[in-house]
Amino acid sequence: MFSFFKKKKPIVEKEEVKVVELTDYSDVTKIAEYFKNETGVTFDKQINILTNKVMTFCRQREIISFEKLLSIVDSDAKIKQELIDYLTTNETFFYREFRQVAQLVELVKACVGNVDILCAPSATGEEPYSIAIALLEAGVIPSKFKIVGIDINSDALDRAGEAIYKERNIRNLSAEILDKYFDKHGEQYALKNSVKSLVTFELANLFDPSFLNLGKFDFIFSRNMFIYFDAPTKIKAKNILESMRKNSHQEIFFGHADQL
Ligand SMILES: C[S@@+](CC[C@H](N)C(=O)[O-])C[C@H]1O[C@@H](n2cnc3c(N)ncnc32)[C@H](O)[C@@H]1O
Incomplete structure (x- = not known):
């Protein structure tokens, strides 16, 4: 018969099968x-x-x-x-809780030999650099001290290495100190190499067994990290830091908010 009366078969296009993965951000x-x-x-x-x-x-x-x-x-x-x-939170600034830095300077001056100082954590570098500046200001010669700054945050350590700071980071520093140890570029303050070269930084986790490979230190600063730990973790962290002292009578410098 007449083929044009025949119903044309509909062309069925292959349907694309999309796999929708369900997101689940309910329980952290x-x-x-x-x-x-x-x-x-x-x-x-x-x-x-x-x-x-x-x-x-x-x-x-x-x-x-x-x-x-x-x-x-x-x-x-x-x-x-x-x-x-x-x-991790890296908030820090130069000459934070400066009284402790001033105490450290006196202790270093009283030491006969060279001293090793650990800043754990150092975040973006302001604390170890503050120590270096304060020691230089007190007339301590650079060859008398070594400062190591560690942190678990790699971005913070990259910024510590660059040592370029904003107004709010240097707010506690006098115009004289700024002039002596920083170069101003627009709104930013670049720390001079004479201070930068006095601090070495390492990416390290306090709780990793390799942390102990850093060695032993005459003075240890560990400020404003314990605030993020619960009580048992604070005890664990304190024991680790205490085991890294050269002299077991030397108190560790904790931050006032750390509440041991
Ligand atoms: C608020 S900052 C303190 C910086 C400086 N000490 C001060 O008081 O200004 C705290 C730092 O602790 C570091 N931190 C947290 N847990 C750590 C861990 N297990 N080992 C090493 N650093 C850690 C964070 O990355 C952060 O940079």
């Missing part, structure tokens, strides 16, 4: 536990803040869930470091 507890185990830093009282921060971290990297993030950080050292850099 395991990330909080992981982070505390790795770094000592606790978010116990700031779980909502942690949820929002880690969710942003995941979204920026197209990681669909906290569970997935956990499996990634276990095998990917780069993402793990990025998470640490993202979640």
Whole structure:
């Protein structure tokens, strides 16, 4: 018969099957536990803040869930470091709680030989550089002291190495000190090499066994890190730092807010 009466078979195009992966950012507890185990830093009282921060971290990297993030950080050292850099707080400034720095200067002056000083943590460098400046100001010769700054945050250490600071970081410094030890470039203050060269920085985690390889020190500053630890972690951290003293009678310099 007439073929044009025949119903044409509809052309069925192959449907694209899209696999929609469901995101799950509901329970951050395991990330909080992981982070505390790795770094000592606790978010116990700031779980909502942690949820929002880690969710942003995941979204920026197209990681669909906290569970997935956990499996990634276990095998990917780069993402793990990025998470640490993202979640640690590096607030610091020059001549913070200066009275302790002044005490240290007197102790160093009274030492007969050379001294090794540890700043754990150093964040972006203001604390160890403050110590170096204060020692120079007191007339201590650079060959008498070595200062090591460590931190778990790699971004902070990169900035410590650059040693270029904003107005708010140098707010406690006098015009005379600024003039002597910094070069002003626009709104920024670049620390001179004569001070930069007196401090070495290392990426280190206080709770990693390799931390002890840093050696022993005459004086240890550990300020404003314990505020992020819970009580048992503070004890653990204190024991580690105490084991790194050359002289077991020398008190460690903790921050006033650290509440041991
Ligand atoms: C607020 S800053 C203190 C800087 C400086 N000591 C001061 O008082 O101004 C705290 C620093 O502790 C570091 N931190 C936290 N947990 C650490 C760990 N387990 N090992 C080494 N550094 C850590 C953070 O990365 C951060 O830079």
